[in-house]
Amino acid sequence: MGDVNQSRRTFLKSLAIIAGASMVVGLLRGLEVLVPPSVGLTSFPTLQLVDENGNPIKASDVPVNGQKMAMFNYPLSNEPNYLLNLGNDSNQPVEIPATTVTIPATGKTYEFPGGVGPSKSIVAYSAICEHLGCTYPELTFYPPGVKALTFNGPMDKVIHCSCHGSTYDPYRGAAVVTGPTTKPLPTVQLKWDPSTDYLYAVTMIGPTIYGHTDDLSGGSPISGNSTSVTMLSNPALG
Incomplete structure (x- = not known):
């Protein structure tokens, strides 16, 4: 027993x-x-913007006013961003000045460096809404004359998220226009080489990418020294 x-x-x-x-x-x-997974990078890479065939993107070829939504990943392979050549009501590129952007969630500010390219009109922002992470096609750019239905009424020249109504001003560093978001869209700082007209992504500015405690963690590094730009239709244009 x-x-x-x-x-x-x-x-x-x-x-x-x-x-x-x-x-x-x-x-x-x-x-x-x-x-999130451990750090995928230890510093921001400098990546040249190329098309899907590996040919360099020229600043003068970026569609004005979001006639096509140009998207690229940076700094990691799962972090989409919009490349925008911003213009006026006549679809002519306009200079985007440097400005101070406020983060409503914290009251802190940071400096947005302004646009690049021959007209200083080209900017790039995270394509992940800072409210709850919605992305293209719900988050898109509404060009001059095309109105988004926002909590402040119909508005154009904005990046608007149809998921929950968050609105950002791409002409002023993607600053918050309407909630529920309490953070601007993070900026990808671009470098323009006037001798070649080529564009490069060099770092991120502003709040961290949605869902990340660090812009360099939570994904896989992009192989090589370039990142591919994909042209998609703009759902705001129907």
Whole structure:
């Protein structure tokens, strides 16, 4: 009888150990979802903007006023951004000046460097809404004359998210125009080479990308020294 009881105790102890180990594994797998992967990069890369065939994008070829939505990943492979050549009501590029942008969530400010390119009209912003992470096609640019239905009434010349109504001003560093967002869209700082008309992404400015505690974590590095720009239709234009 003693041997039987001892065997039973040993068996139950083994079950407890296995159950405990399974619980630990389950918790660790849960943490893989809750905690982003470790840092994918240690610094912001300088990546040339190229088309889907690997040919350099020229600043003078970026469509004015979002006739096509140009999108590229930066700084990691799962972080989409909009490349915008902003213009006026006549579809002529306009200079986008440097400005101070406020983060309503914290009251802090940062300096938006303004546009680049021959007309200083080209800017790039995160294509992930800072409210709850919606992206293209719900988040898109409404060019001059095309009205988004915002909480402040119909508005054009804005980046608007139809998911929950957040609106941003791309002419002023993607500053918040209407909530529920409390953060501007992060800016991709661009570099323009006037000798070649080529464009490069060099760093991020402003609040962190939605869902990240660090712009350099939570994804895989982009291979090589370039990132591909994809031209998509603008849903605001129907």
